[in-house]
Amino acid sequence: MKHFSHGKKFISLLLSVAVAMTMTLSTVMTPLAATTSVNDLRQKLQELQTKQDELDKQLKNAQSNKADAEAQKAQLEQQRELILSQINNLAQQIGDLDSEIVNKQDEIDQKQQEVDQKQAEYDQRWEDFKGRMKAMQRLNDGGSIALLSSATNLYQLLTFANTLEQIVAKDEQICQQLEDEHNELEQQKADLEQAKADLEATQADLESQRTALNGKTSELAQNISQTDASISAADAEIEANKAALIEANKAVDKAAAELDAALNAANQAYGNASIQCSLDFGRPLATYKYVSCYFGANGHRGTDYAAPGGTEIYAVSGGVVTAAAYHYSWGYYVQVYHGKDDNGNTYSTLYAHMNSAPVVSVGQNVSKEQVLGYVGSTGNSTGNHLHLEMKVNNVLVNVMNYLS
Secondary structure, three states, rough: HHHHHHHHHHHHHHOOOHHEEEEEEEHHHHHHHHHHHHHHHEEEEEEEEHHHHHHHHHHHHHHHHHHHHHHHHHHHOOOOOOHHHHHHHHHHHHHHHHHHHHHHHEEEHHHHHHHHHHHHHHHHHHHHHHHHHHHHHHHHHHHHHHHHHOOHHHHHHHHHHHHHHHHHHHHHHHHHHHHHHHHHHHHHHHHHHHHHHHHHHHHHHOOOOHEEEEEHHHHHHHHHHHHHHHHHHHHHHHHHHHHHHHHHHHHHHHHHHHHHHHHHHHHHHHOOOOOEEOOOOOOOOOOOOOEEEEOHHOOOEEEEEOOOOOEEEEEEOEEEEEEEEEEEOOOEEEEEEEEEOOOOEEEEEEHHHHHOOOOOOOOOOOOOOEEEEEEEEOOOOOOEEEEEEEEEEEEOOOHHHHHH
16 A cells, blocks of 8 residues: 555656646747747838838938929029010010111111202203203304304403303302212211111021020920929829838838737736736936937837936836847837736836847846846937837836836
């Protein structure tokens, strides 16, 4: 009977050991699987966010190209308006010159009539003069001596000679006057013709300018048409990028949700049901400059504390490290599961943008105010700060409502 009793005790011991080993292996394998899942999801999210950033960059480039094309179009249209105004001014000047040329031609025609009239007077006077010269010649040949001898006194003789001399002198004076007037009219006509020629040369120059401006206008119209095509292409690219970005955002949101779910699962995997959360949350930093971004601002998931690089980051409460790795957005980060309160609510916190790999590891128990890492600016960050998140029952909350 004693041997049988000892055998029963031995069998019971073996069963106990087997159960203990099974529980131990289960405890080890579950966190390992959770860690692998989180890493895979983290990698997937990083790839999606990289694609998202690339699409966002392409969208911004397309928007920038459109803005440049619109600015260029506005400049070209301004140039075209200026040139059209110049063309209108030239057209007005050319029209005015047309009127001046017509008027000048009228003056030339009028002056030509005066020249012709004066020439006719001169010709008539010249014909009269030649007639008198012929008469005097005939008189001289046919008996002018007899005519002179018929004078009864010296006065008649002298008067006849003076009369002939006065007639010749008067004819010479009139002919000279007519010739001078004719020459003056010819000069006036030449001046008018020169003025007309100058007007026509000016008009030709303006026409040349207008032709050049018309060519420039055509060139500008072609350039504007090209910028319109560029704007249309940019619009199409923008719409395509927006559509792609919407899908990328959906994929990122889905991957982020999956990562959140995996982190929550990690809390459950590493979280010891016996951990009791005291709700006595302390400060994550000994000191900081200011809060640079509050929870919920533009969809912000946590609270950002601006602090010098290298500042120690503390666990706000005791718990177990359920994640400690690098994330595309968070940079180096740590997640701590703090357990349950008396009402069964679970609590966890996440510390992001550490300057280097965390000083704690997954599965490690940490105490309140234990150093987890140091303030930095890794990941999606523009300056040294701590990004702190808190979840209650796996739902993000404002951590500042819980810190002492």
